Amino acid sequence: MTERAKDGLDDGLLLAYYGDDFTGSTDAMEAMTAAGVPTVLCLDTPTPDLLTRFPDVRCVGLAGSSRGRSPAWMRDALPAAFASLAAFGAPLLQYKVCSTFDSSPELGSIGAAIDIGVKTMPGHWSPMVIGAPRLKRYQMFGNLFAAVDGVGYRLDRHPTMSRHPATPMDEADLRVHLGRQTTRRIELVDMLQLRAGKGAARVRTLGAANAAESPVVMIDVLDEETLVEAGRLVWEERGAGLFSASSSGLQYALAAYWRSRGWLPARASLPIAQPVGQIAAVSGSCSPVTATQIAWARANGFCVVRLDLPRALDARTASGEIQRAVEVAAAAVRRGDSVIVHSAEGPDDPAVQTFDAIARDAGLPRTDAARNVGGALAEVLRQLLDCVELQRVVVAGGDSSGEVASRLGIDALSVIAGLAPGAPLCRALSKSPRRDGLEIVLKGGQIGGDAFFGAAKAGRAI
Structure with missing residues (x-):
């Protein structure tokens, strides 16, 4: 642990997250584990006693069901869940959302979760990383795209998400989509700004101008270069601690940046599963x-x-x-x-x-x-x-x-x-x-x- 801390990674937990559904929670756990960050996913409020079963853990998750819940349910349930995770002292607290941004003002409202979560951490901005190239999800100039069978679709024209039975996606610009769910200021660091190295300056300007309201700052991710830069921006501008509503793109971005600095193994991998006779x-x-x-x-x-x-x-x-x-x-x-x-x-x-x-x-x-x-x-x-x-x-x-x-x-x-x-x-x-x-x-x-x-x-x- 001491050597890692000297190299740039905080001692102890690096990230704690609440997953808005169970499949997304395991997706986030996989991303961290494969990168070499030991992770455990709890199905009930994590306790210090439970974590003693995992002495090397650097990331802890709590699997939830908020994607199918109302804002009223969130206001009742999420404050305690976020507080229990924040108590472990990780510098980043994440509300893990689906990489297809499943949500609406009435159901699974990501905006409602953000309004609750930003109160839990001291940061003056709230980063949002949704693009995850490994999952064929891409954000460009604030618009979300997903590929199916090698064909890329803007999300409001996606063959499944545009017809989702509960939360159909009729808007690919995530600023507009999220703006229906919260009155919080929503900003963007786009791919051009990232590649030009201007992301940190923009975040500091936004945070200084809007410190009282912790604006959401979306970060474009299209490819490996922007993935690394997104991870750099979040980690280096984490300050005393940040709340982030993000997909597993956040995990992939952080791991990519940490790997680029030599703080994680050069190649992400997981063991190969053994076959079974039946499932x-x-x-x-x-x-x-x-x-x-x-x-x-x-x-x-x-x-x-x-x-x-x-x-x-x-x-x-x-x-x-x-x-x-x-x-x-x-x-x-x-x-x-x-x-x-x-x-x-x-x-x-x-x-x-x-x-x-x-x-x-x-x-x-x-x-x-x-x-x-x-x-x-x-x-x-x-x-x-x-x-x-x-x-x-x-x-x-x-x-x-x-x-x-x-x-x-x-x-x-x-x-x-x-x-x-x-x-x-x-x-x-x-x-x-x-x-x-x-x-x-x-x-x-x-x-x-x-x-x-x-x-x-x-x-x-x-």
Whole structure:
């Protein structure tokens, strides 16, 4: 620790973060771990006693569910969560958001989270790094782009995010999009300013002029050069401590800068996962990427089980529908097959297109119905793990991941191997002997190639 401190990295924790969903939380953990920064992700408020299990930890995360919550919920829940993380003394406190900026004024408001979080840290500016080239996310002049199958899209024309069922993206300029969620001043350090070395001067000017309101300062990231410069700007201008609402682009940027200074290993890497004979997966994702992955699994010998949403959301039939899915899945596992239980296959799935009517018939608000889908899938996996022996499981979909991890009684996660960028293989820490050591992958809807479920079983890309 002493040598690192002399080299420029603070002694102790370097970063603490709250993830707005579980898949994004593991994405951030993977980025730090791969860079050589030991990281642990807690599923409940981290305590000093828990962290003694990880004596070398330099980054700690807390997985949350705020991406699917209202600003009122955030005002109730986030102050205590941010305070618990800030108490560990890391110079950077992050509200980790999705790299596709999933949010709206009513749901998952990043602006509301920023207004709460800036009060926790003493800094006079609040950096925002969203671009993450490794994840095919790019920010240029404040506008966010994402690539799919080698084709880049402005986010408001993205084939999935422009049609997202909960938070459709109708504006790619993040200053405009975030401006709908907060009255806080929003500024930009663009790629030209970064490359010209003018970022620090601009930040100091903005901070001096607007110290009382801690303006949000977005930082363009397009490529490795701007990634390093973004990391340099945040780290060198951290002062007494900063709050940052950022994607895992912040982790990648910091690691890139630290690596450029020789403070981290020259090459980022993770161990290769070992293969297993079979896996079980549950998916609540509506993404076309996940739909293609489910189709691949079906064509390659996986048992694929659809959860009947009208039955799963009706209080009178929910337990019976869950039991049916568990029985089919358990039978598949016992005969040696891998299995996926899912609620939809892509945005055009009839279950997605008619979801409002399904929720209405169940007597549920749409947001509660969506959360109950994740709860039903979580219960399927919990019961399945109680009746069959499985070493490795996969959860697809951010909201589903949160429900599943919570119901399994997992206290914390650490990365044990890489699979696909943003979806590492993790090991669970749990007080339950049956859950402790379980291998689990939490996969966002947009993450991974067609054969992702096969890769999760094989432990490598196939």
